[in-house]
Amino acid sequence: MMKGSPLQFALFYFLMGILFTYLSIQSADETIWNFFTIVLAILATLDFGTAIRLLILHFKK
Template sequence: MRQSPLFSGIIYIVLGLLFTYFAVMDVQRTGEWGFFTYLLVLLATFDLGSGIRMVLLHYKIKNVKKDKK
Protein backbone atom coordinates (compact mmCIF):
# COMPACT_ATOMS: atom_id res chain seq x y z
CA MET A 1 0.00 0.00 0.00
CA ARG A 2 1.30 3.44 -0.97
CA GLN A 3 1.34 6.29 1.54
CA SER A 4 -0.29 9.53 0.55
CA PRO A 5 1.81 12.70 0.56
CA LEU A 6 -0.56 14.10 3.20
CA PHE A 7 0.23 11.31 5.68
CA SER A 8 3.97 11.58 5.03
CA GLY A 9 3.80 15.36 5.37
CA ILE A 10 2.03 15.14 8.71
CA ILE A 11 4.64 12.68 9.99
CA TYR A 12 7.46 15.01 8.89
CA ILE A 13 5.79 18.01 10.56
CA VAL A 14 5.33 16.08 13.81
CA LEU A 15 8.98 15.03 13.75
CA GLY A 16 10.05 18.62 13.08
CA LEU A 17 8.03 19.85 16.05
CA LEU A 18 9.49 17.08 18.20
CA PHE A 19 13.06 18.02 17.22
CA THR A 20 12.27 21.67 17.94
CA TYR A 21 10.97 20.73 21.38
CA PHE A 22 14.12 18.72 22.12
CA ALA A 23 16.32 21.62 20.98
CA VAL A 24 14.50 24.06 23.26
CA MET A 25 14.76 21.64 26.17
CA ASP A 26 18.48 21.17 25.51
CA VAL A 27 19.11 24.93 25.55
CA GLN A 28 17.12 25.31 28.76
CA ARG A 29 19.01 22.44 30.38
CA THR A 30 22.52 23.47 29.41
CA GLY A 31 22.02 27.23 29.08
CA GLU A 32 23.99 27.43 25.83
CA TRP A 33 23.81 26.42 22.20
CA GLY A 34 26.01 23.37 21.60
CA PHE A 35 26.60 21.10 18.64
CA PHE A 36 23.69 18.82 19.57
CA THR A 37 21.28 21.78 19.70
CA TYR A 38 22.34 23.00 16.27
CA LEU A 39 21.95 19.47 14.92
CA LEU A 40 18.41 19.24 16.31
CA VAL A 41 17.47 22.62 14.83
CA LEU A 42 18.88 21.56 11.45
CA LEU A 43 16.88 18.33 11.50
CA ALA A 44 13.75 20.21 12.56
CA THR A 45 14.19 22.67 9.69
CA PHE A 46 14.54 19.92 7.11
CA ASP A 47 11.59 17.97 8.50
CA LEU A 48 9.27 20.96 8.72
CA GLY A 49 10.21 22.11 5.22
CA SER A 50 9.70 18.64 3.77
CA GLY A 51 6.42 18.22 5.62
CA ILE A 52 5.01 21.48 4.30
CA ARG A 53 6.08 20.60 0.76
CA MET A 54 4.44 17.16 1.03
CA VAL A 55 1.15 18.63 2.28
CA LEU A 56 1.16 21.20 -0.53
CA LEU A 57 1.92 18.43 -3.03
CA HIS A 58 -1.07 16.47 -1.76
CA TYR A 59 -3.42 19.39 -2.36
CA LYS A 60 -1.88 20.11 -5.77
CA ILE A 61 -2.42 16.48 -6.84
CA LYS A 62 -5.96 16.62 -5.48
CA ASN A 63 -6.73 19.75 -7.51
CA VAL A 64 -5.28 18.25 -10.70
CA LYS A 65 -7.41 15.13 -10.27
CA LYS A 66 -10.48 17.28 -9.63
CA ASP A 67 -9.84 19.35 -12.77
CA LYS A 68 -9.56 16.22 -14.96
CA LYS A 69 -13.10 15.11 -14.08
Protein backbone atom coordinates (compact mmCIF):
# COMPACT_ATOMS: atom_id res chain seq x y z
CA MET A 1 0.00 0.00 0.00
CA MET A 2 1.38 3.40 -0.96
CA LYS A 3 1.69 6.14 1.58
CA GLY A 4 1.39 9.75 0.56
CA SER A 5 3.43 12.60 1.93
CA PRO A 6 1.81 15.34 4.00
CA LEU A 7 2.41 17.71 1.09
CA GLN A 8 0.34 15.54 -1.25
CA PHE A 9 -2.50 15.31 1.23
CA ALA A 10 -2.32 19.07 1.86
CA LEU A 11 -2.70 19.70 -1.87
CA PHE A 12 -5.66 17.30 -2.01
CA TYR A 13 -7.41 18.98 0.93
CA PHE A 14 -6.69 22.44 -0.50
CA LEU A 15 -8.27 21.44 -3.82
CA MET A 16 -11.28 19.98 -2.02
CA GLY A 17 -11.62 23.24 -0.07
CA ILE A 18 -11.64 25.18 -3.34
CA LEU A 19 -14.28 22.81 -4.75
CA PHE A 20 -16.53 23.15 -1.69
CA THR A 21 -16.12 26.94 -1.74
CA TYR A 22 -17.11 27.04 -5.40
CA LEU A 23 -20.12 24.82 -4.78
CA SER A 24 -21.27 26.89 -1.82
CA ILE A 25 -21.04 30.08 -3.89
CA GLN A 26 -23.06 28.45 -6.66
CA SER A 27 -25.72 27.21 -4.22
CA ALA A 28 -26.33 30.67 -2.74
CA ASP A 29 -29.27 31.80 -4.86
CA GLU A 30 -31.16 34.48 -2.97
CA THR A 31 -29.46 34.26 0.39
CA ILE A 32 -26.50 32.46 1.92
CA TRP A 33 -28.53 31.40 4.93
CA ASN A 34 -29.71 28.05 3.62
CA PHE A 35 -28.64 24.67 4.94
CA PHE A 36 -26.72 23.41 1.90
CA THR A 37 -24.63 26.58 1.54
CA ILE A 38 -23.67 26.61 5.21
CA VAL A 39 -22.72 22.90 5.20
CA LEU A 40 -20.52 23.38 2.15
CA ALA A 41 -18.86 26.43 3.70
CA ILE A 42 -18.15 24.47 6.89
CA LEU A 43 -16.64 21.61 4.87
CA ALA A 44 -14.46 24.06 2.95
CA THR A 45 -13.26 25.59 6.22
CA LEU A 46 -12.36 22.18 7.64
CA ASP A 47 -10.52 21.24 4.44
CA PHE A 48 -8.50 24.46 4.41
CA GLY A 49 -7.65 24.00 8.10
CA THR A 50 -6.50 20.44 7.49
CA ALA A 51 -4.40 21.56 4.51
CA ILE A 52 -2.68 24.22 6.64
CA ARG A 53 -1.96 21.72 9.42
CA LEU A 54 -0.50 19.26 6.91
CA LEU A 55 1.69 21.97 5.36
CA ILE A 56 3.03 22.84 8.82
CA LEU A 57 3.70 19.14 9.43
CA HIS A 58 5.51 18.87 6.08
CA PHE A 59 7.80 21.82 6.80
CA LYS A 60 8.57 20.60 10.33
CA LYS A 61 9.51 17.21 8.92
